[in-house]
Amino acid sequence: VLLWASLLVLAAPVSGPLAAVYKSVISVQPPWTTVFRGERVNLTCSGFHFYAQEKLQGYRWFSGKARPRETPGNTLEVRDSGQYRCQAPGSLPSNPVHLIFSSASLILQAPYSVFEGDELVLRCQKRGREKLAVVKYTWNRKIISGTDESFDLLIPKASLNNSGCYQCVGFLENAYVLKTSQINIQIQELFSRPKLEVTDSQPIEGKPVNLSCGTQLPLERPDTRLHFVFFRDNGVMISNRSGSPDLQITAIWREDSGSYWCGAETVTGGIHKRSLPLQIDVQRIPVSGVFLETQPQRDQVVKGETLVLVCSVAKGTGNTTFSWHREDTRESLGQKSQRSQKAELEIPVIGESHAGRYYCTADNGYGLIQSQAVNVTVRSIPGIKRSLVAGGTTGGSLSILLAVALLFYCWHQRKPGDGFQGDIIRRPLTVGPPGPFNPMCPAPVELQQLYINVHPRERDLVYSEIQISQPGAEGEANTFRTSLENQHVSVVYSEVKTQL
Structure with a gap:
């Protein structure tokens, strides 16, 4: 509900249903x-150009039963008593003044319109040369003021309670008393009492709700600035003061149910008004469709890895309590309470003892609902872990490169003819007469037999073979022979232990 900046009335347009249109505003100067009699008053007509029942060339003026007249400008000077109205182009006729x-010898002057919060001035005026000695004012036939210093009655901030019948009583110096006619003064509302409206008075829990604090400004005061604030129950403020009459609650919960109301006040804080209370009852949906699933899936759980039990509900709002259990051991694994339709429980390291049947429950205040049980099997993966295999491959490649470089250096240090001889299936070899000792080359040692296509068990010792041949007689320096029949072959065995 938007803050109206003008007074709306209903009128029948040319065609269609009733529509909202705007009235003209008439003002008086002096006020x-x-x-x-004999004085003059200027009337001014203002309009908003939103709607015209008929096209006007100027401003139209109405006075009693006299024929309306038009003026090119929006002012009219009058000297006769009567009831006046005006109509501006694009607007309906104004309220009468x-x-x-x-x-008379003594009159009481009052302003044409007074709004709450305005300064109200009443003036007692006497015609002629004789002066008033004392002036008294009555309100609803009760004396409210008497002074010989000022003939004006001043109410700094008028309120609706100041409405009523006023009269002036004047005392001349010769003790003669004059009384004015009674004037009925009606203090007008600066803005109407706020009305709180809500998009849904029985919203579903967790859904957004919009509150609107609607009020109405008079056409004469369209620029009045207001602040709005929203409350719940016994004055619990749920918003800060704001120039916007709207408040959005992004998510409302069952504990937010209660009586709501709003307040509007002028920026200066002089006028405060509050709406009637409005009851909001938040509806909660009971949980249903409780379901348990595992991550990874129940038949793919690997020993040593992490198991996540996910408990979810198909329907249900508000704060839900989730709990996880083992069906075979009746063990309670954990519990969580949160505003969500899904919750997770993590088991960091799965072992064979974790195999079994699991289920979960959910409750949001309407009773415990249990899921179907899920059977979880735990399996082991034989062989080497990927991380160790990757590390062994990298380390083995580096070792082989270092061994090749070392053996190539040693081969250059040996004399031609020195070497080892062997068969296809290796036997313990006896090293021949050694050449000159080189500290960089290891001394020949007797090695164990090495068989082809050996499948080692855990931590078995495995031998690998590296052969380096000398260049041929023809000087083919870049050709290396690996045949065991070559008598100039250096054969070296290195030992490696498996990691598993």
Whole structure:
């Protein structure tokens, strides 16, 4: 509900249903509705150009039963008593203003319109040379003021309670008493009492709700600035003061149920008004469709890895309590309470003892609902772990490169003819007469037999073979022979232990 900046009335347009249109506004200068005969009053007509029942060339003026007249400007000077209205182009006729041009000796002057919060001035005026000695004012026939210093009655901030019948009583120096006619003064509302509206008074829990604090400004005061604030139950403020009459609650919960109301006040804080209370009952949906699933899937759980039990509900709002259990051991694994339709429980390291049947429950205050049980099997993966295999491959490649470089250096240090001889299936070899000792080359040692296509068990010792041949007689330096028949072959065995 938007803050209206003008007064809306209903009128029948040319066709279609009733529509909202805007009235013209008439103002008086000087501001008094009662003046002495012979004085002049200027009327001003203002419009908003939203709607015109008929096309007007100027401003139209109405006075009693007299024929309406138009003026090119929006002002009209009047000297006669009567009821006046005006109509601006694009607007409907204004509310009437009643002017009195009095021939009395004493008159009470009051403004044409007074709004709550305005300064209200009443002036007692006497015609002629004789002066008033004392002036008294009555309100609803009760004396409220008496002074000989000022003939004006001043109410700094008028309220609706100041409405009523006022009269002025004047005392002349010769003790003669004059009384004015009674004037009915109606203090107008600066803005109407706020009305709180809600998009849904029985919203589903967790859904957004919009609150609107609607009020209405008079057409004469369209620029009045207001602040709005929203409350719940016994004055619990749920919003800060704001120039916007709207409040959005992004998610409302069952504990937010209660009586809501809003307040509107002027920026200066002089006028405060509050709406009637509005009851909001938040509806909670019971949980249903409780389901348990595992990550990874129940038949793919690997020993040593992490198992996640996911408990979810198909329906249900509000704060839900989830709990996980083992069906075979009746063990309670854990519990969580949160505003969600899904919760997770993590088992960091799975072992064979974790195999079994699992289920979960959910409850949001309407009773415990249990899921179907899920059977979890735990399996082991034989062989080497990927991380160790990757590390062994990298380390083995580096070792082989270092061994090749070392053996190539040693081969250059040996004399031609020195070497080892062997068969296809290796036997323990006896090393021949050694050449000159080189500290960089290891001394020949007797090695164990090495068989082809050996499948080692855990931590078995495995031998690998590296052969380096000398260049041929023809000087083919880049050709290396690996045949065991070559008598100039250096054969070296290195030992490696498996990691598993």
